[in-house]
Amino acid sequence: MVAMVSAALLVGGCAKEGETKTVVVTESAEPVQNDVISSIKSQAKPLKTVDPTQPMDDLQPLKSMIGDARYVGLGENTHGSSEIFTMKFRLVKYLVTELGFTNFGMEEDWGSGLKLNEYIQTGKGNPREFLNLLYPTDEIVAMIDWMKEYNADPSNKRKIQFIGLDIKSLDQGVYQQVTDYVKRHYPDMLAEVELNYKELRLSTGSLQDYMKLSPEVRERFKGNAEKVVRLLEEKTKQADKKAETTELIWAKGTATAIRNFTSMLIPDDYPSMIKLHEQYMADQAMWAGEALNGKTMIWAHNTHVAKGIVDKELYPDAFGNFLKQRLGDQYIIMGSTTSEGDYTLFSEYNPEGNSKVSTAKIPQDVNSSNYMLGKVSPEMYLLDARHLEGPAKQWIGEKRPLLALGGQLLPNKPVYFDATLQEQFDILFHIRKTSPSHMK
DSSP states (O other): OHHHHHHHHHTOBOOOTTOOOOOOOOGGGHHHHHHHHHHHHHHOEEOOOSOTTSOOGGGTHHHHHHTTOSEEEEOOSSSOBHHHHHHHHHHHHHHHHHHOEEEEEEEEEHHHHHHHHHHHHHOOSOHHHHOOTTOOBHHHHHHHHHHHHHHHOTTOOSOOEEEEEEOSOOOHHHHHHHHHHHHHHOGGGHHHHHHHHTTGGGTOSOHHHHTTSOHHHHHHHHHHHHHHHHHHHHHHTTSOGGGOOHHHHHHHHHHHHHHHHHHHTSOSSHHHHHHHHHHHHHHHHHHHHHHTTSEEEEEOOHHHHOSSOSOTTTOSSOHHHHHHHHHGGGEEEEEEEEEEEEEEEEEEOOTTSOOEEEEEEOOOOTTSHHHHHHTSSSSEEEEETTSOOHHHHHHHTSEEEEEOOOSBBOTTOOSEEEEEHHHHOSEEEEEEEEOBOOBO
16 A cells, blocks of 8 residues: 555656557558648647747747636646756746736645745745755756746736645644744644644654554544644634735645645545545645635646546546536646657655666657657647647547656556547647756
């Protein structure tokens, strides 16, 4: 159970490093493929560059594609592709500067999000040290630095807020966020809050260790976390919701994230636990949009942000699916695809540290959606999966292999999954060839 959870939180897949999977296509299929390629090409919107410093006129089609949606999921089909990351940086910049998005939710732990949010507001700390797994890259750090510069500009009245959507672990800073607020504003209940968190805060640094606790202890910790949420609600219930301070909003949101962590790890069966994990990530994305009152970007793996289910074994539920059910057209999913190249991954992963990072080739499958999209010129483009016509419309509604590479290649686990692009994404951006992200 513990090993499966660790694998899922990395979004794993399987193949030997450097291995390519090739399937022969019969000649009789080629005319049909050519029709599909031509149809996609005629409806694709070319992308000029992945460079976030360049003009964004090629991204203007997104204005009508996204419309008035208040939540946009930004997917990645690997956790280690440089061009995917820099294109997503461009998309974030466009969403902020052109469409008024201000909340940035990332597949990062809540505690890391608190530190990164403080960094983009004040410049305190080193963002590379706050990012986890395969995210401490030059590409992502550059984006976070741009957020800091954007917030420092007094002409930008609405500031970007950084939210860590995940709850794989809770560090001491998470508890400090709550207790510091209580100490400043409600010192009479500080002792009770600290008592409820006393043992819990020593146990949540590692999901693997927390799952080894007895069911009775986990139930008690859940009850303690719920008490703090109730205490904050009772103390502040007289306050006008519209008049709540940012400090209070974050304290209540953080207490809820702590409760969610303890609730997520009550079930002993994997499907129930992972369902709660994804449900709470969706809850925390919606909290950002509602409590922080702004349009919300969501940066995560395709498998998480998709409106359907890609990997039915590791992720029988996905938070994008929950968001789509709740928000409908207010949630737009922009998935990413690539066809060839190399990417960064863990060759060895140890949750306690000392993991080894390497690179590998993108596995190939000529029957896959990725392969077909890679045959289209230009090499980079946007595609609105909802409004295609002709052969492209039929093709995008058919089930075929879709690449989903996670942080590590796992034995006997696939990297291609039968999926219908139209059922997974509203918009696609395709980059034919990608290279490994840059980690120091």
